[in-house]
Amino acid sequence: MTHPHPIPLVHASLGEQELAAVAEVFASGWPAGQGPKGKALEAQLSRRYDAHAVAVSNCGAALHLALLALGVRPGDEVIVADYTFPAPAHAVRYLDAVPVFADVRPDTHTIDPQAAADLIGPKTVGIIAVDTVGLPADYRELQALADRHGLFLIEDAACAVGATYQGRQAGALAEVACLSFHGRKGATSGEGGALVATDAAVAADARLRSSFGIGSIFDQSKVVGLPVPEFTEVGYNFKLSDIAAAILQVQIGRIEELLARRAAVAAHYQRLLADEDLLTLPQVPDDRTHAWQSYLVRLDDRIDRAALAADLRGQGIGCGHGTWATHLQPVFETKQTCPVSADLFHRHLAIPMHAELTTGQVERVVAALRTALRTHRTTTA
Numbered sequence: 616m617t618h619p620h621p622i623p624l625v626h627a628s629l630g631e632q633e634l635a636a637v638a639e640v641f642a643s644g645w646p647a648g649q650g651p652k653g654k655a656l657e658a659q660l661s662r663r664y665d666a667h668a669v670a671v672s673n674c675g676a677a678l679h680l681a682l683l684a685l686g687v688r689p690g691d692e693v694i695v696a697d698y699t700f701p702a703p704a705h706a707v708r709y710l711d712a713v714p715v716f717a718d719v720r721p722d723t724h725t726i727d728p729q730a731a732a733d734l735i736g737p738k739t740v741g742i743i744a745v746d747t748v749g750l751p752a753d754y755r756e757l758q759a760l761a762d763r764h765g766l767f768l769i770e771d772a773a774c775a776v777g778a779t780y781q782g783r784q785a786g787a788l789a790e791v792a793c794l795s796f797h798g799r800k801g802a803t804s805g806e807g808g809a810l811v812a813t814d815a816a817v818a819a820d821a822r823l824r825s826s827f828g829i830g831s832i833f834d835q836s837k838v839v840g841l842p843v844p845e846f847t848e849v850g851y852n853f854k855l856s857d858i859a860a861a862i863l864q865v866q867i868g869r870i871e872e873l874l875a876r877r878a879a880v881a882a883h884y885q886r887l888l889a890d891e892d893l894l895t896l897p898q899v900p901d902d903r904t905h906a907w908q909s910y911l912v913r914l915d916d917r918i919d920r921a922a923l924a925a926d927l928r929g930q931g932i933g934c935g936h937g938t939w940a941t942h943l944q945p946v947f948e949t950k951q952t953c954p955v956s957a958d959l960f961h962r963h964l965a966i967p968m969h970a971e972l973t974t975g976q977v978e979r980v981v982a983a984l985r986t987a988l989r990t991h992r993t994t995t996a
């Protein structure tokens with residue numbers, strides 16, 4: 616049975632402005648990728664990050680293209696943050712390379728630079744750090760580590776558009792960053808992504824491989840004569856449609872407004888739950904800001920998480936587990952252990968977080984959560 620007044624876990628803030636932008640694309644006659652809207656979006660992202668941006672179909676594709684452009688070869692080892700949507704490890708496997716799982720910090724849930732350092736071996740070629748559910752990782756320490764060992768560093772900023780680290784934008788914290796515009800992220804076109812690179816050659820390589828290796832068909836349509844491009848490399852179709860690009864131009868323009876609303880929700884949860892001793896709230900170090908893609912609380916060990924979540928869902932309150940301990944996923948069969956990540960995977964609860972939650976909804980979530988914590992607390996410790 617559906618609840619009369621559900622509070623969804625997530626909600627994409629798409630409206631009239633985005634619709635108007637889509638109408639323009641329909642009128643233009645170029646709905647496919649790498650057309651005028653795609654170029655305009657790339658220019659907007661390039662300015663925002665002061666780097667070269669390539670619009671692609673999703674963040675998984677951006678990670679794949681990044682590893683190709685950086686020259687990862689079969690058998691190479693790439694260190695990946697363990698506690699995350701496991702796209703980084705999937706991308707490493709696309710190239711028949713080996714993901715090596717680094718545990719995360721217990722406070723920020725981002726890759727622990729010391730754990731990464733301990734995993735570096737003769738086959739290591741790079742590190743993929745993740746801005747966990749929107750909180751940037753420790754790029755100062757990670758970059759020093761990468762420099763010391765001659766490794767590449769990729770920032771998976773899928774959840775972090777709008778966050779900052781030491782005054783710099785997430786998405787510009789490493790030589791290559793990968794963004795997601797999936798419907799559950801802070802800025803969205805339903806599905807979408809981008810690769811942002813400081814090196815023009817990396818961006819050019821990614822752009823070419825994202826269009827079967829022959830470049831923009833839109834550009835070729837403008838050439839006088841009869842261009843017949845040759846296929847010289849195996850490429851992919853990872854282009855972002857101009858329809859999605861038009862939506863994203865609006866969303867990127869609204870990011871500060873959308874983020875301010877998410878931050879207000881987080882601050883409200885923080886105020887209302889600060890004294891709740893049956894859970895631990897997210898922590899944000901002073902040198903960075905959070906994009907609040909998700910709001911994750913760690914439940915006390917005595918709480919039956921599955922029963923609590925089912926109870927909340929029964930009341931129409933969206934909730935879920937946090938994100939994944941990658942090394943525990945069957946596809947990645949490994950003997951490695953990452954105890955912090957495993958603990959978060961089993962104890963985190965995601966509660967509603969999006970830009971349109973009202974004060975009243977936040978209060979209802981907190982009241983229901985406080986009651987459920989007591990209902991589903993086992994008495995034997």
Ligand SMILES: *Cc1c(COP(=O)(O)O)cnc(C)c1O
Nearest residue numbers: 673674675700702773795796797
């Ligand atoms: C969502 C997410 C991805 C995947 O993004 P898509 O655009 O859906 O491919 C990758 N990495 C992280 C950290 C994510 O949260």
